[in-house]
């Protein structure tokens with residue numbers, strides 16, 4: 178239905194981490210703008226870490242929640258040591274990298290997964306609101322599973338080489354057809370969809 182997307186890892190894990198923090202509770206356009214302004218004002222991560230928090234806040238304001246995100250970003254950068262780097266996560270065992278990322282202030286499972294899959298192409302599936310809704314309806318995990326459990330269950334059932342494709346295409350599906358009010362009439366997955374078969378849900382279906 179959506180083709181096979183190709184992952185082109187950016188090889189910049191700190192950039193990915195900061196961008197993901199900036200993307201919390203806003204859209205890609207605003208977070209991208211905040212990230213660009215931050216990098217223009219402070220070309221290195223040391224400079225972001227050592228700047229007065231008010232200046233970082235000012236730079237990332239277009240991304241929203243700047244008062245919370247600025248100190249969080251600086252706290253993470255302080256944790257990364259005198260010369261901030263996450264380059265070792267390319268070759269480390271993925272469990273070790275995931276655990277380390279989760280130990281950083283304000284970093285949750287989705288953020289850690291974004292860093293690993295988008296920086297290095299490692300097999301991770303960040304579970305966002307679309308994946309949680311679509312995966313729950315399709316029975317990939319229980320519909321009311323916590324995000325944590327949804328991550329675990331997705332990783333358990335997906336062959337590593339298919340992780341990126343599934344991640345991207347579940348989001349596409351959630352944005353186009355399997356929306357909060359789903360358009361099941363045009364969905365090729367009806368035949369295998371437990372949610373569609375559940376008659377109690379029929380009044381929510383758009384067509």
Ligand code: SF4
Pocket residue numbers: 314315354355356359360361364365366367370372373
């Ligand atoms: S049949 Fe409906 S609920 Fe099931 S995956 Fe397709 S759009 Fe979503």
